[in-house]
Amino acid sequence: MPAEDGLPAGLLREFRRVAGESGVLTGAVTAGYATDWTGAFAGRTPAVLRPADPEQAADLLRLCAEADVAVVPQGGNTGLVGGGVPGHGEVVLSLARLRDAGPVDPGSGQITAGAGITLAEVAAAHPDFDLGVLIASRGSATVGGAIATNAGGLRVLRYGPMRAQVRGVEAVLSDGSVLSHLGGLVKDNTGYDYPSLLAGSEGTLAVITAARLQLVPRPAGPVTVIVGLDGVAAVHSLALRAVREVGGLLSAEFFLAEGLALLAERAGLGPPLPAPVPAYLLLEAAGPGAADDLAGLVGDLPAAVGTSPAQRARLWAYRERHPEVAGFLGTPVKLDVSVPAAAWARFTSEVPGVVTAADPGARVIIYGHVADGNVHVNIVPGGAADGRHQDAVFSYTASLGGSISAEHGIGVLKGPWLGLARSPVEQALFARIRRAFDPAGILNPHVLPR
Numbered sequence: 335m336p337a338e339d340g341l342p343a344g345l346l347r348e349f350r351r352v353a354g355e356s357g358v359l360t361g362a363v364t365a366g367y368a369t370d371w372t373g374a375f376a377g378r379t380p381a382v383l384r385p386a387d388p389e390q391a392a393d394l395l396r397l398c399a400e401a402d403v404a405v406v407p408q409g410g411n412t413g414l415v416g417g418g419v420p421g422h423g424e425v426v427l428s429l430a431r432l433r434d435a436g437p438v439d440p441g442s443g444q445i446t447a448g449a450g451i452t453l454a455e456v457a458a459a460h461p462d463f464d465l466g467v468l469i470a471s472r473g474s475a476t477v478g479g480a481i482a483t484n485a486g487g488l489r490v491l492r493y494g495p496m497r498a499q500v501r502g503v504e505a506v507l508s509d510g511s512v513l514s515h516l517g518g519l520v521k522d523n524t525g526y527d528y529p530s531l532l533a534g535s536e537g538t539l540a541v542i543t544a545a546r547l548q549l550v551p552r553p554a555g556p557v558t559v560i561v562g563l564d565g566v567a568a569v570h571s572l573a574l575r576a577v578r579e580v581g582g583l584l585s586a587e588f589f590l591a592e593g594l595a596l597l598a599e600r601a602g603l604g605p606p607l608p609a610p611v612p613a614y615l616l617l618e619a620a621g622p623g624a625a626d627d628l629a630g631l632v633g634d635l636p637a638a639v640g641t642s643p644a645q646r647a648r649l650w651a652y653r654e655r656h657p658e659v660a661g662f663l664g665t666p667v668k669l670d671v672s673v674p675a676a677a678w679a680r681f682t683s684e685v686p687g688v689v690t691a692a693d694p695g696a697r698v699i700i701y702g703h704v705a706d707g708n709v710h711v712n713i714v715p716g717g718a719a720d721g722r723h724q725d726a727v728f729s730y731t732a733s734l735g736g737s738i739s740a741e742h743g744i745g746v747l748k749g750p751w752l753g754l755a756r757s758p759v760e761q762a763l764f765a766r767i768r769r770a771f772d773p774a775g776i777l778n779p780h781v782l783p784r
């Protein structure tokens with residue numbers, strides 16, 4: 335029987351029988367699902383499947399497994415390593431329509447949210463509670479995708495990554511079975527903690543359709559400050575002092591003069607301080623004594639303080655808009671690494687030179703999360719984006735005992751360098767775990783070892 339768009343004949347009809355006409359997209363309308371938001375990863379797909387509920391998702395997945403058709407699960411398509419777009423003609427399984435959400439339980443501060451609910455919607459679900467994970471893409475990033483990539487973001491030092499917010503999941507396996515454990519019990523020692531395993535699995539083990547999330551008490555009266563410093567060593571030492579001395583510290587973020595200048599030039603963001611300085615540390619804290627603790631820490635250093643929502647938003651814009659900066663100059667290679675605290679200042683000061691040694695014409699924009707060792711190295715290549723930048727940065731990172739992916743995952747971008755972070759024994763175990771969950775081998779086959 336002739337194939338349709340590369341699919342076994344009749345499969346599209348079966349998809350439509352399960353999900354209806356509106357649940358199966360083909361042709362030009364699929365383009366937005368096949369390209370990531372940075373434009374760095376563009377592919378094509380024979381069909382975008384949009385199940386309306388977990389049962390449809392399970393049936394669609396089973397049909398794909400029976401037809402040996404590869405699937406890329408997709409949430410808000412805000413990923414940064416190409417793990418959520420069909421780079422090899424896979425079918426896209428979009429979880430965007432799974433938007434059922436229960437009420438926030440005022441006693442436990444927990445909520446059961448569908449995979450397609452955005453992080454911003456979860457964070458706004460109850461006045462007394464907030465979502466611990468705060469990322470710049472929260473308006474588009476979804477619960478399912480954020481768990482699958484174990485998203486980190488701006489408050490990891492206080493609340494941990496997405497994995498730490500998960501108290502249970504509902505997920506579908508490629509054989510069409512549905513896992514569900516959404517009770518949210520704090521103590522539940524009854525076997526393998528597979529929700530933790532699914533966090534960070536990048537859609538390779540199962541497709542998350544809902545989650546039971548632990549929210550956090552909404553921080554009271556947060557105070558935000560941007561401090562001007564003479565370099566990354568000063569940024570690091572002041573951030574570590576903040577961790578020790580500032581009660582209720584929520585965030586410790588940094589950016590540098592070059593990125594700030596580009597934000598002023600290209601986005602019209604005027605400077606946060608009266609005079610330019612080499613490096614900037616953004617701290618945010620909440621609770622009793624936070625303002626005094628921050629004031630005591632900052633002393634006479636040049637600083638801008640925000641207490642009202644508008645003032646804080648203005649200060650946060652300098653940091654939250656940094657993901658755009660490299661894009662002002664071209665298509666970026668976005669690297670997201672972490673190094674041990676003892677190596678952080680050395681790494682952050684030396685990595686631009688490591689990049690330009692490999693590509694003299696490259697522009698390097700650095701920013702990120704200080705207290706958890708995470709540095710975002712966003713590169714606009716001068717020469718070909720042929721992997722030389724990853725070679726240089728990842729081998730340098732590994733030489734310092736760091737990780738080639740702090741929070742964005744491996745995706746398709748970092749697969750060739752996984753050996754710098756994981757041993758052959760570990761990678762073989764990953765493949766065995768994967769076969770146990772997805773014996774058909776259809777889930778995101780080009781991400782992580784098989």
Ligand code: S2G
Nearest residue numbers: 414470487657668702710
């Ligand atoms: C951040 C966002 C992604 C990027 O801003 O903390 O994780 O573009 C990044 O680097």
Ligand code: ZN
Nearest residue numbers: 487702710741
């Ligand atoms: Zn980040």
